[in-house]
Amino acid sequence: MRPPVGAVRAAKAASARTDGRTDGLAAGRTHWAARGAGTRRDSDMVGHTQQPSGRGNPGPAPSPSPGPGPGPGASERVALKKEIGLVSACTIIIGNIIGSGIFISPKGVLEHSGSVGLALFVWILGGGVTALGSLCYAELGVAIPKSGGDYAYVTEIFGGLAGFLLLWSAVLIISASGGPPTHSPFLSVLLTWVNSSSVRWATRIQDIFTGGKLLALSLIIGVGFVQIFQGHFEELTPSNAFDFWMTPSVGHLALAFLQGSFAFSGWNFLNYVTEELVDPRKNLPRAIVISIPLVTFVYTFTNVAYFTAMSPQELLASNAVAVTFGEKLLGYFSWVMPVSVALSTFGGINGYLFTSSRLCFSGAREGHLPSLLAMIHVRHCTPIPALLVCCGATAVIMLVGDTYTLINYVSFINYLCYGVTILGLLVLRWRRPALHRPIKVNLLVPIAYLVFWAFLLVFSFISEPMVCGVGVIIILTGVPVFFLGVFWRSKPKCVHRLTESMTRWGQELCFVVYPQGAPEEEENGPCQPSPLPTRDKPLKTQ
Structure with missing residues (x-):
């Protein structure tokens, strides 16, 4: 109490x-x-x-x-400082999303879709569903203005056990969605030091590298439009775009969307740092409304550009789609693509460290993690112990060999947590009808999201019972930990x-x-x- x-x-x-x-x-x-x-x-x-x-x-x-x-x-x-303005709030969302899989997921989406046209539809649908979810999170974020995002909302609405299970799954695996694995431990250590030293430095780094990523993707999109104007759009014509080399089942479509959702993961990360936003009741929804449509546009037309230079078979055979694209079309300037991949990695890890450390901070503040993680530096006012834990998590991610299996685990657990959180919005509307809500979305928005969420989870269980079963087991392993660590006094x-x-x-x-x-x-x-x-x-x- x-x-x-x-x-x-x-x-x-x-x-x-x-x-x-x-x-x-x-x-x-x-x-x-x-x-x-x-x-x-x-x-x-x-x-x-x-x-x-x-x-x-x-x-x-x-x-x-x-x-x-x-x-x-x-x-x-001595307290967390409100130093995140609207621009930095947008770069946190955009930087975390773009750093989460655009250089990996096009291959997974296409593989499960069976055609170019259906793959592009999955990307657009993914952006639309993400927009629905982000609107729900905007309402929750201004009604419950606490750092911690999903965890804070689920704990507030459903109680400690539900919140702990969400936190437990996040600590174990969801942190992998914060950015692609990197093979440079020095990079993680350097960014941890920056985030420990100054919130302002960390947000400026996020602003700069998010801008760099957007410029790189704008280059890809621009070259793609040039290709289209020159008549190189054979794979995008209706007859070729919907020429299926396999007949996708409903389960395949669910997996295609899970792969695409990995590239959109990170859209809720700004809710992790609500308490550090300047005027969160205004800037949180504004940043969401600006960022999600922009990322959807960039992702869709980036994939269109890819198909102007590569056949589906070439894209499936590539381990780094953007790099292959640059080698084919940019010539001497093909080095720009590996640099953009490095920028994406750098910015993604910085955004992950900045936001996920606040998740650990929030969990410790609620009594669900060691209390040391709820402490901040006496001068810098940054959660250094939580940042060190997140740095250690990135080191564990580096040891994962099968990236696509990891993406499936992450995407399934992410979507499970998203749905539970948005269900909490409906529960909060019922329990607290008079609660002040600066933003109140139409009830059709969370209901539409939950219908799609249920469809996705059911058919994911049917098509990949092993992956989904392991995801559920990962979450349920937190039950004995909760009773031993939290409930037992x-x-x-x-x-x-x-x-x-x-x-x-x-x-x-x-x-x-x-x-x-x-x-x-x-x-x-x-x-x-x-x-x-x-x-x-x-x-x-x-």
Whole structure:
């Protein structure tokens, strides 16, 4: 249950009275310890110390631990900063999507579609369905303005177990959708350092490399139009475009869309950083409305351009479609395509680190991950422990050999989570009809998305029961972890001591503390009681 508002205000007042001589760790401990009913025992979750969770159970705070001394800016509030404007919000969405598979997925979509025309239709349909889902996420994002995206919404609406299972699957496999695997550990380490040092640096890098990717894809599209004007569009004529070399079943179509959806994955990543957006109630929906149509246009016409230079057989035989395209048409300037692939990788990993670290941060704040991950640097105000975890995840992704099997796992679990989240929108409409919603989509939008979602999942199970079964098993393995790590509170004292020692060591190593709440945190927080409580049904809490 959430702590009383009065208790939180009193805690913040006490924290505000702490003078500048108090070191960063002590200030963080004062703030969170004063929340009383809103904290959980350190060892309620394996690897935890005192947890600033709004859903945890009351318990005593651990003994004070030594921490880093005061530094520059110690008198300022230690919290995540709102430094993401509209342009950076758009580049986060575009950069994460384009970095997720445009150089891989054209092959998978075509392979399962059986014809050029049907493959292009899958790309357009993928953009349309993504637009429906993003509109639903825009409503959820402004109604529940919390970082963490799907996880935050599912936890708020369905309770702790459902949220933990979504978080668990994300930690294990969904992070692979953040960008194509790279074989340069140095790149991941470098970008982790940048993201740890400054939010502004990270967003500027995202802006620059997203612009570079769009320029590279614009070059492909421009060359494709030149090819069409010169009459090189044999594969795009109706007779050839729908000349099937195989008859696709409904299951094949479902798999084609799963492959295409991998290239669109990342469209919901801006919802992971809602609390760092400048004016999120305006900029979140604006960024979504700008970015999704733009990416759909770029993807569709990029594939059209590919087919002006390559036959379906050549495209299927290519391991890097954009590079093959450049070698055939750009001549001396063919080096641009490998560079664009590198830009896509660079920007994709940067976007993944920036957004997914906030997912881990949000999970730790709710008490579902080790509390060290809910801490931020006392000067840079960046979630360094969460960033290090995400950097380690990219290293694991590098070890995966079969990329297409990975894409199937990721796409299936992604779509399962998307559907559950959008179903939550309907549940929230029913339970909290009076909740303030700056954006309220027509009910046909989530219903249409869920109908398509159900179709896709059913036929994916029929055509690829092994892949889908493994995806479900991955999610369900989180059930015992939840009951052992989160639900079971009376752990042995040795576990308490171990986790507290590890957290203290992590704090001293990373120079991190719990963030301090903003003065308006409780008054403007998500899902506050409505002026018409008799019409609302309370949300489930864990």
